[in-house]
Amino acid sequence: MPAATPTRSTLARPKLAVWKFASCDGCQLSLLDLEDELLTLPERIEVAYFLEASRAVVEGPYDLSLVEGSVTTRADVERIREVRRVSRHLVTIGACATAGGIQALRNFADVGELAAAVYPSPSYISTLETSTPIAASVPVDFELHGCPIDRHQLLEVISAFLARRRPAIPAYSVCVECKRRGNVCVMVARGTPCLGPVTHAGCGAICPGHDRGCYGCFGPMETPNPGSLSASMRDLGAETPDLIRAYRGFNAAAPAFRAAGDAHAAESEAEA
Amino acid sequence: MAVEGVATTIERGAFDGLLTAIARSGYELIGPTIRDGAIVYDEIATSADLPIGWTDEQDGGSYRLRRRDDEALFGYAVGPQSWKRFLHPPEVTLWRASRDGDGAMAIESCEDGKPSYAFVGVRSCELHAIAIQDRVMVGGEHPDPFYAARRDGALLVAVNCTVGGGTCFCVSMGTGPRAGPGFDIALTEVIDGGRHYFLCEAGSEPGAAILAAVEQAPARAAEAAAATAAIAVAARHQGRSMEADGIRELLYDNYEHPRWDEVSERCLTCGNCTMVCPTCFCTTVEDSTDLAGAEADRTRRWDSCFTMDFSYVHGGSVRASARSRYRQWMTHKLATWIDQFGTSGCVGCGRCITWCPVAIDITEEVAAIRADAID
Structure with missing residues (x-):
């Protein structure tokens, strides 16, 4: 043998x-x-x-x-x-x-x-x-x-x-996962501010799945546009301090969130 | 379409008889129902599962349920989901492979049998969307077996719209509101004083066979006229419109229009518009392996032309900017789709407008380009 x-x-x-x-x-x-x-x-x-x-x-x-x-x-x-x-x-x-x-x-x-x-x-x-x-x-x-x-x-x-392969970890928005999961958008249907559109996928859209807005714990998605999202969140009643807090969370220093938080902080100073 | 004169009426009290007849024919009933503040498509059993007495108020980036002052079963426009969720599901395992101790590989296909769905409440725009996806998924040289199995077994119970949605524009796209060909059964809901009934037409033999088992009466001219009038109300009250004439040439001539820059300032590239679109069909295929290296599977998931990976070729993404991605999506939907599949890819359902978190409106974008076209 x-x-x-x-x-x-x-x-x-x-x-x-x-x-x-x-x-x-x-x-x-x-x-x-x-x-x-x-x-x-x-x-x-x-x-x-x-x-x-x-x-x-x-x-x-x-x-x-x-x-x-x-x-x-x-x-x-x-x-x-x-x-x-x-x-x-x-x-x-x-x-x-x-x-x-x-x-x-x-x-x-x-x-x-x-x-x-x-x-x-x-x-x-x-x-x-x-x-x-x-x-x-x-x-x-x-x-x-x-x-x-x-x-x-x-x-x-x-x-x-x-297996010496590239991990399948997509960098698109939470919205992609949220929609695949069949969640109803909390922002559109409830008027709840949600960071999902600017946040990196990976959680499986847990918070919107429980009728809550995403708070961005996975950090910025690949091509985030927080300025545009903030304008919509303002339309839903979010004020400048809310927006500062939204971006200054667990990923406050991630470049896109830092820039958004800083921009709203500057607005806050201008408002004061 | 059923020949005029063969229409019948089913009273509200006999409507559950129709659902029962469909279920008895071996179909799984899927229809509109209320969940999480919206009307979604899910399993239903009786008319009590339908959004009785509810309607929706829709605008760019906004959707709210509202009470109606009657007990209509279908008194609303389309919700966040479309039937593509069932015909072309968000996630499908295509195959699994396993390796035994000697290293021999076994591959197993994961086709999921042949589900028989009855979709109750298919709107005219959605019938058109299904016909478009049919061309994409099974109309070419390589029909998709997963879609084909689901589609072949499906019974389509259309409901003519009697409410014009805030973001609807099927009239201008020529896709509604009266259901055209493709349905097995078409219903028009009429609430006339104290009477609540459905005008009913069969569009296929299976549809006619099911209807034959339901308590009904031949429709009188006045009833048919009332149904037509109700549909006309929906047509008049649509919240949006799009001038579709020459749209292909318009977009081809305006690749460098400054409006693309403006919309890209707002676009989140989040992909919501593509997820809710009833015709968007793109998927990605991902492989996964287990820790032991003994099993692997290949899964197909809904993808979006708004992701960077979507246009990734060696070295980077072809459409790196939001501008190029929005332009690609809209130009494909309204122009190149015509070259590729023979029709527009847009059915005027308005979902991309309602469910865009920043209320980008495809009808407004077209109008802006048209108003100030380069050519």
Whole structure:
């Protein structure tokens, strides 16, 4: 009998690492939430570094690094460079890693004042003036959006990586998913302001599916036009402070939302 | 169209008998019903599932349900969905492949049997839209088996419009409001004082066979005249119109019209207009694999010419600007469609106007280009 052909399970498994920066851990949890697939995952990929799941650590380099969280300290800057150095592929997951997250609201304020308002001894706080996406510090191979990310999309990214194909993660609007799902448009039928038309698909249009407007947690879609949408939201009764808040959420520092939020903030000052 | 003189009337009290007769013939009843603040198409069982006594108020970017002062079953225009949801579903798995331990591949087609839908309440514009999609999906050299299976089994129960919608313009497109050929049964709802009845015509043998099982009476001239008058009301009260004469040449001559820049300032490139359009048919095909690398499937999903991927060729999207994408959509719908499929791609249903979040109005865009045409 000839020597047995190596089966898939005996082939060297790619090494996976999951890293955390400034974040809430929710995106990492999406990986653990993949209940049906969780048992298959270790057959195909060696979970080499994933502190949220296990203290056991296998040394790098790693074939695929998933990075959650934003860069908010000097130490983060050094650490993400090291992560990049030991990673063949680096994929950022979630609004923090792809856009700076909710903590990027500091980018619109004085971080010293914020620290003084929150901490009894702000002198212990060593932080940067801004929260920035991972891609602002190191090259990134793929960005997966969402706050949190959609676990099926995460599965698609990992499966595509294993099959060496491009992940099918469309960058069009939430509206495309919303209409496919058969939702009735909350903006047109209810007069509810909705960020769906300027927001990146991926969630499956959850909020409009429950009769609520989208609040943009997946960040800007590929070719967003917030100026035009804002004009319609004003027609529905939204006022300038509402519009500022709409864009300054989990993806406040994503360029298109930042520009829209800044434009409305300037209007607010002009109105005052 | 049924020959004049063979029309009959069905009283409101006997209307459920019609639905029962359709269901008994083996059809799954799909019809208008109220959900989430709109009239959508979904499974129905009896007339109680219909939007009794409701109408809709539509304008650019706005849709509201309103109470009527009667108990009409079909007293409204078209809602956000069209029958394409059933004939050309938003998502279809085309095939699955699996690999066994020895690496041998097995491929399984995923055709979903032959559903037999009865669509109750198909409007004239929608009959035209179905005929247009027929030409696109099964009229060419490579008929689509998924569409064909659904379409072949479908029974079309048309309802002539007696209400003119705020964004309707079928009159100017020559597609309504009276249902033309293509229906199996056509109904006109008449509420005349205390009497509520339907003028009924069979358009096919299956339609006639179903009608034969329903309690009815031959229509008198006055009843037929009342139905015609009700349809005329719908024609008079349409909220929009479009001058369609020479539109193909108009758009071909005006590729560089400044109006495209203006509309692109407003266009969200969100794709809503294409999703709600009853004739837009474009799809994308996506493959997915499982983690184990043992299974793969290929899924077809509604796509839109407003996405960047739609025109992606090696190196980038051909239509990167909103201007080029809106122009492509409108020019295809109203002009190149004629060259490609022999008719306009627009049936004047007004959905793209109502369901555009920023109220872009195709009739207004055409009028603006016409008013200040380059040639």
